[in-house]
Amino acid sequence: MLGDHMDTFALVIHPLDPKQDVARKYPLLANLLSPHLIHFLSRFWPPVNLSRITGVRSQATGKEAEGWLLACPFTARRMLQMSPQVAYRKIEQTGRMAQRLGARILGLLAFTSIVGDGGVTIDRRLGIPVTTGRSLTVAVAVEALTEAVRSRGIPPESSVAAVVGATGNIGSACAQLLAPMVAELVLVGRRESRLAEVRASVRAAGARTVRISTRVEDIRSASLVLSATNATRPVIEPEYLKKGAVVCDVARPLDVSPRIAQERDDVGLIEGGVLDVPGSADFGFDFGLPPGKAYACMAETMVLALEGRYKSFSIGKNVRLDQVREIAQLARKHGFKVSAKS
Ligand SMILES: NC(=O)c1ccc[n+]([C@@H]2O[C@H](COP(=O)([O-])OP(=O)(O)OC[C@H]3O[C@@H](n4cnc5c(N)ncnc54)[C@H](OP(=O)(O)O)[C@@H]3O)[C@@H](O)[C@H]2O)c1
Secondary structure (H helix, E strand, O other): OOOOOOEEEEEEEOOOOHHHHHHHHOHHHHHHOOHHHHHHHOOOOOOEEEEEEEEEEOOOOOOEEEEEEEEOOOOHHHHHHOOHHHHHHHHHHHHHHHHHHOOOOEEEOOHHHHOOOOOHHHHHHOOOOEEOOHHHHHHHHHHHHHHHHHHOOOOHHHOEEEEEOOOOHHHHHHHHHHHHHOOEEEEEOOOHHHHHHHHHHHHHOOOOEEEEEOOHHHHOOOOEEEEOOOOOOOOEOHHHOOOOOEEEEOOOOOOEOHHHHHHOOOOEEEEOOEEEOOEEEEOOOOOOOOOOEEEHHHHHHHHHHHOOOOOOOOOOOOOOHHHHHHHHHHHHHHOOEEOOOO
């Protein structure tokens, strides 16, 4: 247990791919069990304390925050299939583990932030504040995408941008943020009625021309593609993309087909929302990024801890643009930098 003066946080992750991600912690078990058995057993597995996070240091104050990486052992597919109440119980158990360890704020990542009401119930049940990290994810995804197309000599203001999963929390907020920056927006989702609502909000945010579609193939005219669906399988195939397009894929698991990296070397791929963490951050666990880098949703929790802001932040189903701008500004203040590699 750490002293009260220490800034502390905990991040809740979960396996996306049953084989690959379980092997990061239990190589032998992942080798022995089939993906089907891993999905089944995940229901009975208790939360896991994966590692201690050290060395996250603010460039503004010089103060360090320490944290824990905890696993809620449900896979993404399992969480979508089960009743939110069952998922809440396990996420709450993981949150209580964070509290016992001394965390002062909890980040709910990936599908633990999507399930049910987006953190509201978990926030009510726990004695520490909660965030989903969505606000910083939105800010970083849009910044990384627009910077990457600019660096390829494509001016966003005269280009078409597409948002896949535009009806979701992250997708709709990204669409609103992109609205005044591009010539045309293509919004792709599964429900026309909801797409029409998002079209109204992006027009209000300053979009010039907006098209809506329920077919992902309709992103073919876009030089900028931002994808944020909750699909458990890839939805963007190589043949849907314009020559030289840049795709920022925020979704976990990824929305882009692995064939894009193999077949389309003209396309820029950004695994959206990655930041360089200030200080000498050591996550103590390989969650799939190079050392010193974190997903924006993880970074949001760290920024709030470094700021000493122990209040729930991005929870519920709507991402607010005022919070997107505020957390982006705080992240810059503490020295987090967008890691735009395409
Ligand atoms: N990288 C990061 O830092 C970070 C942070 C947080 C979340 N995420 C990831 O971002 C993604 C989105 O999160 P969210 O909170 O915005 O989820 P969400 O609110 O559930 O939104 C997902 C949206 O995707 C739509 N969708 C699903 N399949 C689709 C398809 N085949 N074509 C078009 N649209 C489709 C859904 O449509 P319906 O409404 O019709 O179901 C829904 O509107 C998730 O993968 C999550 O894990 C990443």
